[in-house]
Amino acid sequence: xxxxxxxxxxxxxxxxxxxxxxxxxxxxxxxxxxxxxxxxxxxxxxxxxxxxxxxxxxxxxxxxxxxxxxxxxxxxxxxxxxxxxxxxxxxxxxxxxxxxxxxxxxxxxxxxxxxxxxxxxxxxxxxxxxxxxxxxxxxxxxxxxxxxxxxxxxxxxxxxxxxxxxxxxxxxxxxxxxxxxxxxxxxxxxxxxxxxxxxxxxxxxxxxxxxxxxxxxxxxxxxxxxxxxxxxxxxxxxxxxxxxxxxxxxxxxxxxxxxx
Numbered sequence: 001x002x003x004x005x006x007x008x009x010x011x012x013x014x015x016x017x018x019x020x021x022x023x024x025x026x027x028x029x030x031x032x033x034x035x036x037x038x039x040x041x042x043x044x045x046x047x048x049x050x051x052x053x054x055x056x057x058x059x060x061x062x063x064x065x066x067x068x069x070x071x072x073x074x075x076x077x078x079x080x081x082x083x084x085x086x087x088x089x090x091x092x093x094x095x096x097x098x099x100x101x102x103x104x105x106x107x108x109x110x111x112x113x114x115x116x117x118x119x120x121x122x123x124x125x126x127x128x129x130x131x132x133x134x135x136x137x138x139x140x141x142x143x144x145x146x147x148x149x150x151x152x153x154x155x156x157x158x159x160x161x162x163x164x165x166x167x168x169x170x171x172x173x174x175x176x177x178x179x180x181x182x183x184x185x186x187x188x189x190x191x192x193x194x195x196x197x198x199x200x201x202x203x204x205x206x207x208x209x210x211x212x213x214x215x216x217x218x219x220x221x222x223x224x225x226x227x228x229x230x231x232x233x234x235x236x237x238x239x240x241x242x243x244x245x246x247x248x249x250x251x252x253x254x255x256x257x258x259x260x
Contacts, residue, residue, distance in 0.1 A: 089116075193259070200255040207248050 203248055
């Protein structure tokens with residue numbers, strides 16, 4: 001196929017070179033025919049009859065006209081072939097023959113070379129646009145992935161915030177319960193202090209009573225002498241009472257320390 005294309009290119013190039021030559025030859029033949037006819041018809045050159053000169057002039061004119069017609073036909077044929085080739089070339093380019101567009105840049109026909117250059121430029125622009133669109137698509141996919149990851153992060157953050165709120169609510173509830181327990185404990189401590197004060201007062205009364213009883217016992221030594229038979233028992237009672245008094249004093253001292 002490349003050999004056929006090369007032969008066609010050479011043929012078209014030769015035809016293009018012959019087009020101005022053929023036009024020049026047509027003009028030259030026309031001028032030569034007219035000059036020859038006029039020269040033959042000029043009276044000074046008529047050595048024979050005028051009819052013969054006229055026939056020769058007509059033959060020269062008709063020959064020149066025939067040559068002009070042939071040259072024009074050849075020229076029109078060359079132009080038509082060039083037009084058909086350009087049309088065929090353009091049709092193939094429209095169908096998307098990229099290789100033909102690349103090869104046509106070096107075509108000897110300027111019209112085809114220019115057409116191929118435009119097609120190649122459009123192909124480059126389309127390729128660049130396609131690459132840009134692909135990059136934008138990738139960027140869009142990356143953006144969508146980032147948005148999805150952000151949404152997942154926000155969802156996780158929302159869940160964590162909800163869990164934190166629940167934990168804070170539970171902590172507040174626990175603090176409220178602890179506050180209630182502390183208040184109850186404080187009330188119990190205050191009640192214990194009141195009871196301790198009451199016990200201290202009672203112990204003080206017991207101590208006072210014990211001291212009074214001890215004084216009475218001392219004053220009743222005569223009665224004790226009278227009941228000598230019960231001395232041991234009274235002695236035990238006195239010792240017991242003295243032990244109770246000592247314990248009472250100790251309890252009172254502890255109560256005072258606790259109250260302080």
